[in-house]
Amino acid sequence: MSKVAKLSPGRLAALRILIAAREGGRYAREVSSDLCAAMALDGRDAAFARRLALGVTGCSGCLDDALDAVLDDPRSLSADVRDALRIGAYELLYLGTSPQVAVSQGVELARMCAHGAAGLANAVLRRVAEGADAFLAAEDVSEQHRAMVSCARRAGLPTWLVRRIVDSLGEDRAQAMFACQLEPAPIAVQVNPLRSEAVEDALAADGARSLELPGAYAVDRVSELVRSNAFAHADAVASDYxxxxxxxxxxxxxxxxxxxxxxxxxxxxxxxxxxxxxxxxxxxxxxxxxxxxxxxxxxxxxxxxxxxxxxxxxxxxxxxxxxxxxxxxxxxxxxxxxxxxxxxxxxxxxxxxxxxxxxxxxxxxxxxxxxxxxxxxxxxxxxxxxxxxxxxxxxxxxxxxxxxxxxxxxxxxxxxxxxxxxxxxxxxxxxxxxxxx
Incomplete structure (x- = not known):
């Protein structure tokens, strides 16, 4: 696989988000907006950076399982290099990125963290790419537990938690939940009824669609609401529907x-x-x-x-x-x-x-x-x-x-x-x- 010469801005931002969140003890979502703004990313790159950073965060345990299975000494990895490898593994296992791109970009991310890590990253991510289907199918697990472990890996969740969710919701509802687990969460806002007119333009720019609950809107993004200070001025709040x-x-x-x-x-x-x-x-x-x-x-x-x-x-x-x-x-x-x-x-x-x-x-x-x-x-x-x-x-x-x-x-x-x-x-x-x- 040939090396991709230039590291994409979105991937670099995702790595910086992960590192900043870990070192600062903060949530990746909290870090992402300020960091993407500081890097002057356009909307597309910023969205990709958030997708990677939040996806890696949500699947971190499964990604570590996949990486550790092909590492000679998992404990020898620095935290920064592990974050870089997690991004590459996430793209290979969950985003369907072509192996050539995911591996080469993962190598460049690892090189950003430690120059000597490039060769290791190349070998490790190639092996993850080759074993991706087998890992997600849990072929390394006994047949008795394979279905549950495979379900957990495909959803990016701990196996014990998947068992409890299935027991709580039943098989059909649990599978419906797992099917969308790796998709971006929907965004909704509730508008201050005293300030409805003040947020009309921002809502429209953010792709707002009125929901059945008074004052509630589904939005594609909140960038214009943020830019207009709607949240800071208590004109609206973001909240799950x-x-x-x-x-x-x-x-x-x-x-x-x-x-x-x-x-x-x-x-x-x-x-x-x-x-x-x-x-x-x-x-x-x-x-x-x-x-x-x-x-x-x-x-x-x-x-x-x-x-x-x-x-x-x-x-x-x-x-x-x-x-x-x-x-x-x-x-x-x-x-x-x-x-x-x-x-x-x-x-x-x-x-x-x-x-x-x-x-x-x-x-x-x-x-x-x-x-x-x-x-x-x-x-x-x-x-x-x-x-x-x-x-x-x-x-x-x-x-x-x-x-x-x-x-x-x-x-x-x-x-x-x-x-x-x-x-x-x-x-x-x-x-x-x-x-x-």
Whole structure:
């Protein structure tokens, strides 16, 4: 295979993103925009760089398995050279790039990291190319486990996690999820109803298509929204459409305690829907971290959508977290709606956050997170007023964190007075504009 003389800008940017994310302890998605801008990449190269960097991140364990199988001493690789080889292997295994291009470009990436690594990269990536089909088919695995391992490798996921997803969703739904796991995640935004006109041009430039939920749009990109400062000025927020549905369902008349508010994306969306529906409501946003509470309050103030009360603390002890609010109210506050946006495995957002699958451990999904989620639900139930609603949401697709936690809660003393209610009913109650969302 002949050497390609010039390294493509997108591949070089992808390598720099991976290195910067690793060395800075940051997410690749966070690093990518600033780095692509600093390199003055055009839209096509920037998109390719992000596709490579996020894809490599999401498939990192499988890529390492493929590389380590053909390396004489996997431990001898520097971290930078490994990142370079991962990019080449990702192109060979998952993007269908021609071996000639993937290998030669991978060699140039490795050369950027260490001049003496070029020969090693050439040999290793050639062997990965030759064994790509066999690796994805898991021919190196016993026949008993081959189908599951092959499924995991083709999706770029840990085998243990694939088993749990299949057990949780069933074979058909799990396979549908795996089939799109390596595709870019869809992008959606929710618009501030007070600023709709201000973002019309940016939405159009970003290819916006109106979704069934009021204020929600699918977009091809957010470059013009970013350039116009729509996010910085709280004219809109970027949010997964399913998260938008949850926020709409949670929005009701009266008082609301939002547990796990983070930086306030769902807070913003709830206040946006309250504005559209002209609801009179009080909102308390609670998060573990004071910095996130401050960011939430600042965005809501900037949005013009109303006021919120923020509280920081561990939501397994709500009396301690809400001391100041209770004092302000002159009593132990009970709420019409308590929304638990629970910390979770995030397995429903792996297309967007490729770091998730390779940072998780089985014990977290099987025991640690469900135990915490149940503790949060039981504590939250004590703050629901008569006739009120307790809404529980995760970004997980795993049974243990969803149905398992809900079932355990309903069987607990705190859950005895609650009954299940479908999300579709809550959306229908919001009015005709929400019923078909």
């Amino acid at each position: 399913h998260a938008q549905l949850i926020a709409a369902a949670v929005t009701r008349e009266g008082s609301c305690l939002e547990i796990g508010a983070g930086r306030g994306t769902k807070t913003f969306m709830m206040l946006a829907h309250a504005e559209r529906r002209d609801l009179d409501r009080d909102h308390v946003a609670l998060d573990l971290y004071e910095g996130k509470c401050q960011a939430n309050a600042q965005r809501i103030e900037c949005s013009g959508l109303g006021e919120i009360f923020t509280a920081a603390g561990d939501a397994t002890d709500l009396d301690a977290c809400l001391t100041a609010y209770d004092e302000q109210m002159g009593r132990t506050a009970l709420f019409d709606t308590v929304f638990v946006d629970a910390p979770c495995s995030g397995t429903g957002t792996m297309r967007r956050h490729g770091e998730i699958p390779w940072r998780l451990a089985p014990q977290e999904c099987d025991r640690d997170l469900p135990e915490l989620q149940l503790e949060l639900l039981r504590e939250a139930a004590c703050r629901v007023g008569a006739g009120g609603q307790l809404i529980y949401a995760t970004c997980s697709v795993l049974h243990a964190e969803n149905e398992g936690v809900v079932s355990a809660f309903l069987s607990s003393p705190e859950g005895a007075g609650f009954a299940l209610r479908p999300l579709s009913v809550a959306l229908a109650d919001a009015g005709p504009a929400y019923a078909d969302a």
